[in-house]
Amino acid sequence: MIVQSATCKDAQMPSPSPHSRPVRVLLVEDHDMVAEAICLALERSPGLRIVGRAASVASALADARRTEPDVVLMDRRLPDGDGVAAIADLLALVPNVRVLVLAGEGSGSVAARVAEAGGAGLILKARGLSELEDAVRRVAQGELVFSQDLLGDVLGRLAGRTSGLGANLTPREREALALLGQGRTTAEISEQLGVALNTGRNHVQRVLEKLGARSQLEAVTIARREGLLA
Amino acid sequence: MIVQSATCKDAQMPSPSPHSRPVRVLLVEDHDMVAEAICLALERSPGLRIVGRAASVASALADARRTEPDVVLMDRRLPDGDGVAAIADLLALVPNVRVLVLAGEGSGSVAARVAEAGGAGLILKARGLSELEDAVRRVAQGELVFSQDLLGDVLGRLAGRTSGLGANLTPREREALALLGQGRTTAEISEQLGVALNTGRNHVQRVLEKLGARSQLEAVTIARREGLLA
DNA sequence: CCGCCACTAGTGCATATTCACTAGTGCGCA
DNA sequence: TGCGCACTAGTGAATATGCACTAGTGGCGG
Structure with missing residues (x-):
């Protein structure tokens, strides 16, 4: 669809907190409706600022280079590819960016692949806005954010065990x-x-x-x- | 891109003027994050009021009976079943409710099945919040809302042609x-x-x-x- | 240089699926 | 009452898959 929403930009900026500058977020989500709505929600959240929106892997890479965000909040499934696979490209382009993957449904191995690719975390859409805001802030501060039930797989995988099913596919x-x-x-x-x-x-x-x-x-x-x- | 006007007789609409009474909306969406965000967005919209939220077909039916909304805005895929299949049950429970189906991706035959089940419309998540608000208001006034590219299939199907692939499955x-x-x-x-x-x-x-x-x-x-x- | 691994290509056989039929039963509708 | 349809069950044959192998080639790292 069209346009970069004025909706996101014209929301009033919260007064900047004395000890932290706002977290600059690039939102990558192909469903405009959801993107706009999450945009609205995050803009209401003090300390977070949406600096760009993309609807595909390709435009996400372009926007990331242009805006150099602190956090990329990226849907796992995008029209032109897998969000998880795009993590490496994002990191190559903007070395210190934190990539937080947004997934509709997730199992341990997805989380494991996110971690392996250098992503900063994975959060499920079933999780609620407050948890999303929290997760964005945490990854911005360098934490890894994975929900409890996926942690076992992530750690096991990072330790080198093959818990993730599809990672060793050629x-x-x-x-x-x-x-x-x-x-x-x-x-x-x-x-x-x-x-x-x-x-x-x-x-x-x-x-x-x-x-x-x-x-x-x-x-x-x-x-x-x-x-x-x- | 929308429109298909008033095929329904709106005899029982209590208030002919859209200004006098807010449209009462029940939101059915299993991803909390998306539900909250859309909720936020629609609450900002004048004349719309979210009177309930459900995350499954079962609770949608319960909530619909309890709150008797004007419009049910329902995701197509829900954990305990298909949103389209739930339309008939909703109509049986709350006869004059308008069901607007929210779909991530859609083809003509989905829209056709919505129309056939007595749904008031189908809107894609790719479509943007303003179009969503517009669609909700339109269905509340008795219009059928299907996007242009799906209309052919809907009309063809309502006319009896078998354009929908799976509808004749036993x-x-x-x-x-x-x-x-x-x-x-x-x-x-x-x-x-x-x-x-x-x-x-x-x-x-x-x-x-x-x-x-x-x-x-x-x-x-x-x-x-x-x-x-x- | 050697070994590991991905990719390539093949064989043989058991089992599953695809496809084209026939046919009895029960249910609802004209 | 009879017709149509869904559901049930079956046969038989061609094709596709699932499974267990062998083996040559080329690239890459120890």
Whole structure:
């Protein structure tokens, strides 16, 4: 849709606190309605300031370079890619930025991948605005913010154990999984990848093994649950 | 982009003037963060009043009976079921309520099913708060609100054409599809439905036919795209 | 330089799915 | 009362998957 909301910019600035400058936030969310609403909410929150809004990974990168925010608050699923995958690019562009990922539903392995990619935290949309504000402030101060139930996975993963299901998928396997998620057959996947039928079949087979799935259908279900598919 | 005017006879509208009485809105949305934020936004809007919030189909029905709202603004996907399927129950409970469905992504057939179920409209989350406010006011006045690109499907469907893919699925076929969407095999589906293997197989087969899918995987993909799966 | 790993390609076989049929039963509607 | 439809159950054959292997090639790091 159009325009950068005047709504965000014209909200009155809270008087700056004596001991801290406002946290500059870049909001990346593809659903305008939700973006505007969260924008409104965060602008009401003292000490937070929305300095930009983006609706895609591409424009998020551009905006991040332009505005150099303290915190990027980014939806996990975006039209042109995975928010988690974009963390590395953001960090490369703006080294000290804290990336807080916003997820509709999350399991431990999503959180683990966020942590591994250098993200500052993950918060669920089920969590309430006050917790969101709190999380933004915490990550701005350098804390890692993951909800209690996901912490075990995050720590285990950072310690090197393989608790996250899909992290050890190879690029080809990821491609195969993505095509599976679009409903393609093994033959179509092989063609798409430009390899022999048997090769594509092997990639798919290894995806099933690594995900612990007993059918392609289950693999897609698991992958979707674990956030491996946009 | 909206509009489709007054096909409904608004005989029982208590106040003809929109200024005299606020539109009472029940918000049904499972993500607390989004619900709170939208709540905030709509409360700012003159003439709209949030009289309740629910996070599930079950509590939506309870709240609707208790608060008797003018408009139910309901997310399409809820933890305990499909928002579209809940429209009929809502109308049975509160006959004159207008149900406006909120969808993240939508195709024509979703809109068609909303219209067919007696819903007052469908608005995409990509659409912006001002359009949401506008849509709520319009449905409160008896208009049907569907965005332009979905209108063709809606009208076609109301005229009897079979543009909606999944609407003619039988209950058993729907169950089979739901289980497919959870990654179950044909055998597991048959067991779950309490029928013979061949019967379950037939149900699945007919789902594939009706959805035009060439594999179970593709069927699930199509179903998800068309909004037939939560 | 050697080993590890991803990618590639293949074989063989058991099982599952796809597809095209027939057919009995029960329910609701004209 | 009869017709249509959903649900049930089955057969049989072609195709696709799931599973367990072997193996060659190329890149990258110890």
